[in-house]
Amino acid sequence: MARSDFDVGIVGGGPAGAATAAYLAKAGLSCVVFERELFPRPHVGESLVPSSTRVFRELDFIDAMEGSGFPRKYGAAWTAPAGSRVYDHDWDGLAADSYAGFSFSERPQPGVDRNYTWHVDRGRFDLMLLQHANKLGAEVYTGVTVRDIDLSDPSLPTIRYRIGSRDVATTVRLVVDASGRRTLLGNRLHLRVRDPVFDQYALHTWFEGYDRSVVADDGSRADYIFVHFLPINDSWIWQIPISDSVTSIGVVTQKKNFARSRQEREDFFWSCLETRPEVAEALRAGDQLRPLKEEGDYSYACREICGDGFLLVGDAGRFVDPIFSTGVSIALNSARFASRDVLRAADNGGFHRSAFTEYDQTLRRGTRNWYDFISVYYRLNVMFTAFVNNPKYRLDVLKLLQGDVYDEDRPEVLTRMIDIIHQVERDENHLWHPNLGSLTADALRGAFSTG
Numbered sequence: 406m407a408r409s410d411f412d413v414g415i416v417g418g419g420p421a422g423a424a425t426a427a428y429l430a431k432a433g434l435s436c437v438v439f440e441r442e443l444f445p446r447p448h449v450g451e452s453l454v455p456s457s458t459r460v461f462r463e464l465d466f467i468d469a470m471e472g473s474g475f476p477r478k479y480g481a482a483w484t485a486p487a488g489s490r491v492y493d494h495d496w497d498g499l500a501a502d503s504y505a506g507f508s509f510s511e512r513p514q515p516g517v518d519r520n521y522t523w524h525v526d527r528g529r530f531d532l533m534l535l536q537h538a539n540k541l542g543a544e545v546y547t548g549v550t551v552r553d554i555d556l557s558d559p560s561l562p563t564i565r566y567r568i569g570s571r572d573v574a575t576t577v578r579l580v581v582d583a584s585g586r587r588t589l590l591g592n593r594l595h596l597r598v599r600d601p602v603f604d605q606y607a608l609h610t611w612f613e614g615y616d617r618s619v620v621a622d623d624g625s626r627a628d629y630i631f632v633h634f635l636p637i638n639d640s641w642i643w644q645i646p647i648s649d650s651v652t653s654i655g656v657v658t659q660k661k662n663f664a665r666s667r668q669e670r671e672d673f674f675w676s677c678l679e680t681r682p683e684v685a686e687a688l689r690a691g692d693q694l695r696p697l698k699e700e701g702d703y704s705y706a707c708r709e710i711c712g713d714g715f716l717l718v719g720d721a722g723r724f725v726d727p728i729f730s731t732g733v734s735i736a737l738n739s740a741r742f743a744s745r746d747v748l749r750a751a752d753n754g755g756f757h758r759s760a761f762t763e764y765d766q767t768l769r770r771g772t773r774n775w776y777d778f779i780s781v782y783y784r785l786n787v788m789f790t791a792f793v794n795n796p797k798y799r800l801d802v803l804k805l806l807q808g809d810v811y812d813e814d815r816p817e818v819l820t821r822m823i824d825i826i827h828q829v830e831r832d833e834n835h836l837w838h839p840n841l842g843s844l845t846a847d848a849l850r851g852a853f854s855t856g
Contacts, residue, residue, distance in 0.1 A: 407561055407576070411437045411544070412751065414564045414577035416551050416590075418444065421719025421736035422583030423534040427464045428744035430542035434751060437544040437575065439551050439566055444535060445528035449609055449700055451653050452478060452630045452645045452730040453522040455509050456808025460737040462518070466537050473533065475523040476628055476646040481806060482506035484620055485634040485787045486681065505790035506626060512803045524630070524646045525733075554580055554590060559714030560755070578714075579747065579756040583736075585720040591707045596717075600704035602780070603726050607700040608674045609643075609655030614691035617644065617652060619683050630730065633681050634787045637662060640677065641728070642684065654678075654688065657728070660701070671697060704776075710768065711761035718743050723772045726779050734808045735772060742767045742811075771811035774819065778805050781822045783842045792822060 413429055415422045418440030426436045461467040483505045510520035539545045552572070555563040562580045566573055582590040591597040617627040631644035640658040647653055656677045674697055678685040710722040719736035743764045750760035782789050792798045801818035810816075829837045 409561055409576045409578045411435045411575065411577045413437075413579045413581060413747065414439070414562070414575060415543075415581040415583055416554070416564070417583035417585055417587075417719075417721065418442075418535045418538075418545065418547065419448070419531055419583065419585055419719065419736065420534060420733050421585075421721070421740050422581070423531070423538045424460060424464065424737050424740035425581055425583060425718055425744060425747075426538035426543035426545075427466070427534070427541050428740060429747060430538060431464065432744070432748050434748070435544075436538075436542070437577070438535070438538065438546065439549050439564065440535070440545070440547045441550045443548050444532040446531075447695075448527035448531060449607070449653075449655070449698070450727060450730075450732040451527055451647060452524050452643075454730050454734045454806065454808035455514055455517050455519075455522045457522055457734055457737050458519055459516045460741050462516075463741070464537065464541075466534065469533055469537060470523060473523070473525075473529070474648075475525045475530070476648065477521040478524050478628065478630060478646075479510070479521045480506055480508040480626065480629045481632070482621070482626055482629045483632045483634065483787075483790055483793065484681075485790070486636060505793040506629060507793065507799075507803050507806060509803075509807060512800050512807065514807055514809065517807075524628075526647050551584075551589065554582075554593065554715075556580070556712075556714050559712070559757075562714045579750075580715045581743070581747075582715065582717045582721040583719050583740075586724055588705075588707065588717070588721040590715055590717060591721055594709075594712075596707040596709050598706050598708060600706070603704040603783075604660045605657050605701075605704070605726055606660050607655050607657045607727075608670055608697050609653060609700070610697050611647060611694040612652050612654055612688055612691040613650055613694050615652045615654070616687045616690070617646065619687045620644070632728070633684055635677055636680050637677065642678065642681065644684075651694065652691075667697075670699065706772075711765050712758050714756055716743055716747070716761060716764070722768070725772060725775045726783075728779055728782060729775070729806060731775050731779075735768075735775070738771065738808070738811065739764075739768050767811050770814060774805065774810040774813070774816060777815065777819050777823075778810070781819060781826065784826050785822070786840055786842045788837055788840055792818070 412434040413436045415426050415438045418438045422438055426438050429436050461470055549566050549568055551566045553565040561576050564575045588597055621627040628646055633642040635641055643655045645653040656674050704726050705724055707722050710717040718739040725731045746761045746764040750756050792802050798818050829835050
């Protein structure tokens with residue numbers, strides 16, 4: 406049998422690709438990473454969840470995070486405009502409120518030795534992690550565009566790419582697609598399936614000098630990630646600290662609300678912010694550092710995330726609406742789970758589809774739970790805070806928000822949330838009924854079963 410140039414070829418150097426390379430290189434496999442961009446490059450998705458700490462510890466990357474200067478993230482909070490009728494209603498022990506929040510310290514996590522994670526500048530973070538993979542032994546090629554992946558011989562895949570004006574081919578034993586939402590293999594093999602339920606778009610930018618304490622009670626939670634509900638169906642604002650003085654602000658809404666022209670989008674962005682006057686006023690007192698950038702086509706799955714000679718990790722295999730900072734978490738954890746199967750397969754002599762069964766099942770279980778949880782959130786809208794504030798459900802909800810979604814087929818708290826949604830849907834006179842989001846409970850029961 407012909408000898409490959411590398412054991413593993415990884416397409417994409419973002420968090421999924423870099424973490425996969427780091428795991429495999431640390432264990433002794435020869436890896437090469439192909440990244441089409443030159444790092445650092447701006448990237449949205451700046452807030453982590455605590456389960457990421459397990460990955461950092463396993464990769465000996467935790468000291469780099471501690472020394473990075475990234476703001477520590479101790480919890481999450483949700484706010485809504487005062488005066489909504491739902492705040493005056495207490496149903497079945499679920500009392501909603503205009504403010505809800507968690508501290509991660511409320512629930513100890515196995516394998517996580519800190520009560521915080523981090524908000525990150527993705528340009529710096531992604532570069533740090535990719536450099537760490539290189540330090541552990543992975544070859545890293547940046548500014549290189551992969552043009553084709555030949556899987557006709559799955560025991561010896563060929564990756565074809567261009568360096569300058571020169572076309573080059575590299576053979577590997579396994580291809581890992583970590584190309585993000587470009588999902589190179591997902592599109593090439595016709596695996597990508599568009600989400601029939603979620604159709605969200607985002608407009609986002611950074612502000613200097615925004616006073617985060619104006620929405621954080623006494624200011625003690627200003628370093629949390631904040632989600633501000635909007636009086637527009639299925640729409641919200643994110644607020645993420647990037648540094649002591651810089652804050653990422655994004656407006657997420659349905660495509661049907663998304664304005665067409667640049668000026669219309671600018672106007673729409675600020676009109677959404679004005680529905681939360683305290684947020685808008687504090688932002689206008691600061692300085693906008695970047696032009697508005699848009700993100701769309703959010704949610705999709707791939708019918709298969711592994712096969713003979715290939716794996717999909719991170720966004721290349723699945724992208725779930727980012728309301729709970731799922732993107733980097735799924736990227737890092739998919740690298741963690743995939744690397745286990747890859748290392749076993751390397752020892753057993755072959756990268757066949759059957760070697761990746763545990764990875765496939767684990768990742769699909771976790772992303773299904775994220776998906777159901779996010780669906781519940783959008784259906785409940787502000788009423789989601791009722792579960793956050795109720796002691797009966799609080800720690801179970803926190804477990805999900807910490808990123809521990811991979812160990813159960815469906816957590817009991819999700820079943821309870823869905824049952825309550827069904828009760829409210831059936832009773833048009835229920836005080837919660839007018840406040841339901843546009844998603845139906847049927848969507849929660851598996852409209853996107855391929856994920």
